[in-house]
Amino acid sequence: MPVTLSHYLAVSAMLFVIGVAGVLLRKNLLVVLMSIELMLNAANLAFVTFSRTFGGIDGQIIALFVMTVAAAEVAVGLAILLAVSRVRGTTDVDKINLMKW
C-alpha cells in the first residue's frame, strides 16, 4: 500500500490534536507554548502535503510564513512568560488568572 495524501493528513491531524490537548490540559505556561508550536507544525505539514499533491509551490511558501509567525510568536510569548514569572513567581496558568473575570 503506497503512502498517500491521506496518511500525511492523518499524521498532521494527530499532531494537531496532541497540541490542542497540551494547550487545554497542561498548566505550565511553557509547555502550553510548546504545544502551540506542535499545532503550527501540524498545519505546516498539511500545507506541504497539499503542495505536493497539487504540484504547486504556494503551499510551501505559506509554510515558510507560518514558520516566521511561529518564531515571532515564540519570542513574544516567552518574553511575556518571563515578565509574568518575574512578577508572580510562577508559570502555572491556574495561578495567573489576573485577567480572568
Next chain:
Amino acid sequence: MASLVAVSSAALVVTRKNPVHSVLFLIVCLLSVALLFLLLGAQFIAALQVIVYAGAIVVLFLFVVMLLNVKKEVTIFHSSLAHRLMAVISVIVLLVQTLAIAVASMVWVRKEAWMTEPSMSFGTVQAVGRVLFARYLFQFEVASILLLAAMVGAVAIVKKRL
C-alpha cells in the same frame, strides 16, 4: 516510521513532567517532521525546519527553562475537574473530525499515490525563491516587519524599565 516517531514524541512533549524533557522531545518531534518534509520533496522547507525550529526556537525554549529554573511538577494537569473533562471531550471530538477529513481525502487519491509527479526542481531553494520574490514579495516584506516588531516587543516586555 518518521511519522510514528513524530506522533509519539509529540505525545511525550505533552505528558512529561519535567519541562526540560518536554523540550528535548520537542526537538525529536520537529526533526521527524523535517524528515516528513524531505519525503514530500520539500527540501528547502525541511532545511528551514531544522535551522529555524530545531535550531533557534528550541534553543530559546531551553534558555527560558534554564532561566526560570523550573522544578519537576507534582501535578501537570489543571486542578479543576470540570475543566479537564471538557478539555478531554473537545480533544476527542476534534480528533474524530480531523481524522474524518483525512479519511475523506482518500476520494482524491486515485490509482496513483499523488495527483502530479513533481518536476526535478520541486521544492528546491530556486523554485521556492522564484515564487517567493515575485508573487509573494509584499507578504515577504510584511513578514520581515513582523519579525522586527516581535523582536522590539520582546525586548520591551522583558526590560524592567524602559
